[in-house]
Amino acid sequence: MNNLTRWNPLNEIEDLMNRYNRIFGLTHPGEREGKDLFSRSDWAPAVDIKETGDAFLIEAELPGLSKDDVKVTVDDGVLAIQGERKQETESSDHKVHRIERFYGRFMRRFTLPDNVDENSVKATFKDGLLTLTLKKAEPKEPKAIEVQVE
Structure with a gap:
């Protein structure tokens, strides 16, 4: 049986940056958050982005989390x-053989289109699924300005 592993050179760069961040203590939550060139999340939840006639919907998979574990903001x-997502603490009554789920901090950012009303964002959280509804804004009428030429 042949076991092939795909090599992705970007993974090597990511690993190098993670090591750099750990060496200099840049991976602790809240510490110099948002100011580090090399900072990144420990993992990123999967999202679906959908559009209806009057809104955009963003659904993020966050199994094992509660609504208190998640913060949603809109800025500029x-x-x-x-x-x-916090990892279970070690216990002396069981042995861990494999960990495949992601733990730690996460952040996803999305640039909003011009036709979104930033003040209308609504969030619901049910069964590990965060659903954000972003209402579309009314299109602005173009305004003609007459310029006097001298």
Whole structure:
């Protein structure tokens, strides 16, 4: 049986940056958050983005989290979803053989289109699925300005 592993050179760069961040202590939650050139999340939740006639919908998979573990913000046309999934503490009554789920901090950012009303963002959280509804704004009528030429 042949076992092939695909090599992705970007993974090597990511690994190098993670090591750099750990060496200099740049991966702790809240510490110099948003100011580090090399900072990145520990993992990123999967999202679906859909559009209806009057709104955009963003659905983020966040299994194992509660609504209190998630923060949604809109700032200057950028929507951010962030939070943290904490790993279970070690216990002496069981052995861990494999960990495949992602733990730690996460953040996803989305630049909002011009036709979104930033003040209309609604969020619901049910069964590990965060659903954001972003209502579309009314299109602005173009305004003609007459310029006097001298």
